[in-house]
Amino acid sequence: MKGVVLGGTSSGVGKTVATLAVLRALAEAGRDPQPAKAGPDFIDPSHHERVAGRPSRTLDCWLEGREGLRRNYYRGDGDVCVVEGVMGLYDGDGSSTAMVAEALDLPVVLVVDAAAGMESVAATALGFREYAERVGRDVEVAGVLAQRAHGGRHAEGVREALPDDLAYFGRIGPDPALEVPERHLGLERGDERPLSDEALSAAAEHVRVERLLATAREPPRPDPDSRPSERxxxxxxxxxxxxxxxxxxxxxxxxxxxxxxxxxxxxxxxxxxxxxxxxxxxxxxxxxxxxxxxxxxxxxxxxxxxxxxxxxxxxxxxxxxxxxxxxxxxxxxxxxxxxxxxxxxxxxxxxxxxxxxxxxxxxxxxxxxxxxxxxxxxxxxxxxxxxxxxxxxxxxxxxxxxxxxxxxxxxxxxxxxxxxxxxxxxxxxxxxxx
The missing domain is CATH 3.40.50.880 (Class I glutamine amidotransferase (GATase) domain)
Known part of the structure; x- marks a missing residue:
């Protein structure tokens, strides 16, 4: 099962909505997506499950260790895994999105809030890629998914500003129907406040599925000797x-x-x-x-x-x-x-x-x-x-x-x-x- 990681520039950038749109886009393209979530989250996965129709895998280096994380990944079903990140790409003491991507050797699609930017989106993505190289992290920032980006000149401005080695994976348009209400402990659960199917399908139309699939990779398999007893x-x-x-x-x-x-x-x-x-x-x-x-x-x-x-x-x-x-x-x-x-x-x-x-x-x-x-x-x-x-x-x-x-x-x-x-x-x- 190949996979990609959707990493954000920060908390609140719209990773969950982007993940749901990607899951919907893959399903509508005839694929069988498996959702996953970096970090110890119970709420975002409930939205994943409602859209994908199967439980979301929890991937956390601190909780599971590298071998446990890989075992949990491969317990999933489907033909392509979409891993939603936690906070910003490099944030998290113990288990960040970058650490999960590194442990699984998966490419990162950077979710960038493009509501008030075009060329600056490219500059942001370059900074995130260069940071990995500067600090010696084995993290591949493969390209950008532009969150809250309008079509037309706005989307083209983002795409044209990206260098050749940073791919444009599409955009998620601004839509009030794609906002999930919050309360203490985070978003309301997917079985309580599911997003509009119509709004998700509309957002999914602008995700470049073929480019995403061409970028996805299969993680290393876990050590079979590390498998715990299931007696x-x-x-x-x-x-x-x-x-x-x-x-x-x-x-x-x-x-x-x-x-x-x-x-x-x-x-x-x-x-x-x-x-x-x-x-x-x-x-x-x-x-x-x-x-x-x-x-x-x-x-x-x-x-x-x-x-x-x-x-x-x-x-x-x-x-x-x-x-x-x-x-x-x-x-x-x-x-x-x-x-x-x-x-x-x-x-x-x-x-x-x-x-x-x-x-x-x-x-x-x-x-x-x-x-x-x-x-x-x-x-x-x-x-x-x-x-x-x-x-x-x-x-x-x-x-x-x-x-x-x-x-x-x-x-x-x-x-x-x-x-x-x-x-x-x-x-x-x-x-x-x-």
Whole structure:
């Protein structure tokens, strides 16, 4: 599966819309595109999935390592992969778009905001290409996709200004129908606010598909000896899946399905906890569904089953749902499952945004004593744990629940602000510890 990376000059330049237009253009040209996202993002991939009709692969050097990243890439389907970058091309401590492109040896199509420029677009692209050479990065900036560029003289001005060794991959015209509403944690999800199909198809008409396909390359294959075990266990894992628990990587669900019998349930819809040997509560937006969660039979059953020793792992939103209470920014407080000794309160601005490294203080659901786990965090909530609360991890990088500690634990329940990827090994340990 050949691929290209759509890297931006900065955050907010329109990478997501450009990626969706490219996916649509490829599909309308008779190709079978596979979307992917550089960096630890759950929201942009939801828009990818809606347009491409298949889950988007998460590609992050910090979370997965080079071999894990390549394994995850090749778990995709289709005949050409379109990787949306994160922030600006070179931005990101731990895993930038440039690092992902380098690890996969994929060319970069630079998404440049051309709303108020023509020749300057070429100068910007040249600067991004020259920077890679200056700092010794093995990154190929192959050309430009002009975002918010009108047709006619505007588009021609951009194209004509580019030197022969920088290709023009087309343009995305300015269109209010291509703006995705935002809220805390980023854009609204693709299943909530999908972009207009008509607007996407109109934008796709101006993408130069053949040039894109001629530029795409196939990444190096992963080392077959590095493949993790997928030994089936017969254990039953319940995964919460709804608006409150929507932040889960496809690779995580795939790994759990390979090793266990996965059952999904929706606490928001009123589902009770299914019969299971362990529970995974992903992150999401529990603050938007706090009233529904407070009356959910699943949380009441979780409280009872957790006290009996059922293994429960909650990440970020899952941690919030396992706490004693959740207070929204409006000041309304709701009772949660009450398994973990902490109260959680939503704040007006984000409390942490970073790649994270944890070191296990003791044997816990996702690690053995001394193990290190890598993940990421992005949350607007703050947890106030009890003075005698127990923590499973010391935080080597990032911010934990209690500053330098993360992994609030009670019974056989573990709650973290850190999101981990399947390539970290945490979910294999979870299965093995059941």
């Amino acid at each position: 089936a266990t017969g254990e039953r894992i319940a995964i919460a899946r709804d608006g409150a628990f929507s932040f889960r990587y496809p690779a995580t669900v795939e790994r759990l399905r390979a090793r266990a019998d996965v059952r999904t349930f929706s606490p928001v819809a009123g589902d009770d906890l299914p019969d299971c040997d362990g529970v995974y509560l992903p992150g999401g937006y529990p603050e938007l569904y706090a009233q529904d969660l407070a009356t959910s039979p699943a949380l009441a059953t979780l409280r009872e089953r957790a006290s009996e020793g059922l293994p429960v792992f909650g990440e970020c939103g899952g941690l919030m749902a396992l706490a004693e209470s959740l207070t929204t920014t409006d000041g309304d407080s709701y009772e949660m499952a009450g398994v973990l000794p902490a109260d959680v309160e939503m704040r007006e601005r984000y409390q942490a945004l970073d790649h994270v490294e944890l070191r296990a203080r003791e044997r816990t659901l996702t690690a053995s004593a001394g193990d290190r786990l890598r993940g990421h965090e992005f949350h607007y909530s703050a947890a106030d744990p009890a003075t005698d609360a127990r923590f499973a991890f010391d935080v080597e990088r990032g911010e934990g629940i209690d500053g330098d500690r993360d992994g609030l634990t009670e019974y056989r329940t573990l709650g973290t602000y850190c999101h981990v990827h399947a390539e970290s090994g945490a979910f294999d340990t979870f299965i093995d510890h059941l």
